[in-house]
Amino acid sequence: MSDSEGKALQAREKAEVTTPGEQLKPGLVFSPAIDIFETDKELTLVADIPGVKAGNLNIDLKEDVLSLSGEVGPPEGANEADLLREYRTGRYFREFRLGQMVDQSKIDAALKDGVLRLRLPKVEKAAPRKIAVKTG
Amino acid sequence: MILRRLTGWPSWGSGWNPFGEIDRIRQEMNWLSDALTKGFLKESSAGVFPLMNLTEDKDNYYLRAELPGIKADDLDISVTEDSLSISGERKLPAEDEKGTYHRREREAGKFSRMVTLPGPIESAKVDARCSDGILTVVLPKAEAAKPKQITVKAS
Numbered sequence: 119m120s121d122s123e124g125k126a127l128q129a130r131e132k133a134e135v136t137t138p139g140e141q142l143k144p145g146l147v148f149s150p151a152i153d154i155f156e157t158d159k160e161l162t163l164v165a166d167i168p169g170v171k172a173g174n175l176n177i178d179l180k181e182d183v184l185s186l187s188g189e190v191g192p193p194e195g196a197n198e199a200d201l202l203r204e205y206r207t208g209r210y211f212r213e214f215r216l217g218q219m220v221d222q223s224k225i226d227a228a229l230k231d232g233v234l235r236l237r238l239p240k241v242e243k244a245a246p247r248k249i250a251v252k253t254g
Numbered sequence: 255m256i257l258r259r260l261t262g263w264p265s266w267g268s269g270w271n272p273f274g275e276i277d278r279i280r281q282e283m284n285w286l287s288d289a290l291t292k293g294f295l296k297e298s299s300a301g302v303f304p305l306m307n308l309t310e311d312k313d314n315y316y317l318r319a320e321l322p323g324i325k326a327d328d329l330d331i332s333v334t335e336d337s338l339s340i341s342g343e344r345k346l347p348a349e350d351e352k353g354t355y356h357r358r359e360r361e362a363g364k365f366s367r368m369v370t371l372p373g374p375i376e377s378a379k380v381d382a383r384c385s386d387g388i389l390t391v392v393l394p395k396a397e398a399a400k401p402k403q404i405t406v407k408a409s
Binding site: 193232 | 308312322356357
């Protein structure tokens with residue numbers, strides 16, 4: 119979009135997640151900003167998760183629910199004293215219920231510069247299954 | 255007779271808990287001290303992009319900012335003796351026109367911000383690196399600004 123290139127980028131605080139039930143590990147949990155884009159063939163999900171390395175990222179797709187969770191390492195060294203703290207750090211978590219069938223074997227994930235790009239190809243129309251009714 | 259008097263007191267089961275008052279005061283003190291200490295590091299709400307954390311140790315200042323999707327080439331960092339400026343532009347790659355967006359939470363645009371440092375630095379030795387979307391700038395303090403140990407001589 120051409121009009122957004124000229125305007126100044128606004129700062130947004132990260133949205134903290136309040137999950138039902140307690141987290142095992144202490145610490146803040148944030149819900150990352152996400153763009154979801156759908157074409158005929160696939161769903162694309164792009165998430166801003168700065169500070170997460172590929173080894174610390176978990177992507178799970180179970181029964182139509184897609185879960186993203188990423189751990190962040192402690193950014194500061196132990197000896198540093200805070201002078202200004204405008205943002206907090208913590209792990210990321212977000213879940214989505216996907217409306218249609220996604221072909222799990224073809225999911226593609228790429229993490230670069232703190233941005234995760236998930237490509238979820240849609241399954242070709244599943245053949246309708248006839249269910250035989252036994253009479254007994 | 256004395257033994258019986260000693261075992262009869264205090265009676266915990268009567269419903270009055272003498273430590274209940276103290277517990278309540280302790281919890282209120284905890285809450286109060288939390289409110290005071292966390293207040294100093296209060297976040298600015300909707301400040302200027304990018305939000306930064308500035309920390310220091312004996313030798314350096316460390317400035318960190320979260321800049322997902324921004325490569326080192328898109329960033330312009332300059333320092334003077336006591337301030338640091340960061341500017342650049344965040345671009346989002348255009349997606350296929352034939353699809354539809356269900357969510358659009360990430361934003362693109364230009365940003366520019368200057369921050370004044372609490373003390374002088376050696377601008378020639380500043381080191382900046384950007385990895386996993388986090389920018390870390392290490393600013394070594396000028397020699398005059400580093401704390402020096404003073405030995406106390408016993409006379």
